[in-house]
Amino acid sequence: MAALVAGCGPSNDAQPANQAASSARAQPARVVAVARGKVEVDGGLLELSPATAGVVQQIAVKEGQSVERGQLLLRLADEAAQADLGVAESELALAQARHKSRQARLPQLKQSLERWRAAAREAAADAQNVDEAAQALRDAEAEVELSQAEAKVAQRKLEQLRALQKRHELRAPEAAVVARLNTAVGSQAQPGLAALVLLPARPLQVRVEINESFASAVKQGMKATVVLDGDAGSATALPEAKVTRISPVYGLARLQEDQQRGPVRVIESVLSFDQPPAGVRVGQNVRVQFHE
Structure with missing residues (x-):
């Protein structure tokens, strides 16, 4: 009976296979490069x-x-600018009132011209009366055009002074x-x-300095693990990130320096987070591991 029960259970060959598969699934991705970086906001301060x-x-x-x-x-x-602005506003109001007043005369002059023309057709007035009425209308129309132009100039002057006043203000872009x-x-x-x-209010990212010895190992789109650079006991893991940009040129390291060999040549890389990190401040140092 014992032999029968043993035969019904999982085979000895199946157990190591399952354990191997489970171990393979649990195995983390291989680290191909490490680097130091700094948290920044996209585009900078x-x-x-x-x-x-x-x-x-x-x-x-x-x-x-x-x-x-x-x-x-x-x-x-901006006291002087405010005073100039007040004068310009008054000049515009005056020009607009003058234009409105002159424009209001036109219907009456047109009506008067039509009456003189009608009277001339009935032989109740001569051509001189018609010509004088027509000239009066033309003069009034010219004055309306002039006052309209004056109002436009006053408006432009006011807009210019308002633009100059804005130079005394600083607003959030x-x-x-x-x-x-x-x-x-x-x-x-x-x-x-x-x-x-x-x-x-833009996404946070990480700017990393990759030592030239790891330069060929890091590729665009590669996944990376980012940890705040603190004491070993207080290191905080951040959301997973990926490489979005890699500089095409070498530069000198600003985050690390070899005291014996002098300045270290590095390539800058920018990483974006898969999710917005919480409790992270711009300027914090981080350690980064790049995975295959």
Whole structure:
């Protein structure tokens, strides 16, 4: 009976085969390269400076605040521009009122001309009366065209001054978080000097420096494991990533250096995450393993 029970169970040959298949499935992909990298945002941080020099009059945001596209960040003092803008608005209003007044006269002059023409047909008026009425209408129409042109010039002047006023404002070019303020109310702001730094709401990625000895092993589309570069006991694994770009040129390492051999030649590679990583900050160092 014991022999019969033993014969009904799995064969001795089947057990090692199943174990081998299970072991093969559990075996991780082979690591072909390792590298150090840094977390960054796609496209980099946004360093913003005003279009014109001036004294900071207002700062409308704080560090860590989320902002939307077009939101006011800061404003420079612009008393002279505001005064010019007020004058231009008054000039436009005056030009539009003059044009409206002159245009309102046309129906009456046209009606008067038609009456004189009708009277001339009935021999109740002479040609001179008709000519005078026609000339009066032509003069009025010319004045309307002139006033319309004056109103357009005033409108263009106002638009130009409004555009100049916008040069005293700094607004968010896209949705972002204010990472750093480099100025304060009363400070002098200059074009080309970053007054604010924004962290745009774009996907995070990893820029990796691949040692030249591993350069040929890393391919575009290759999977990679990314771990925050901390103490061995506190290393945090991030979502899986893949290689999206590989630089075609060599450069010098900025994240690592061989003290004995000097600067290390590397190739930069950019990795994108399969899923957005949580709790990760731009600028954090990472370790990367590339898999076949």
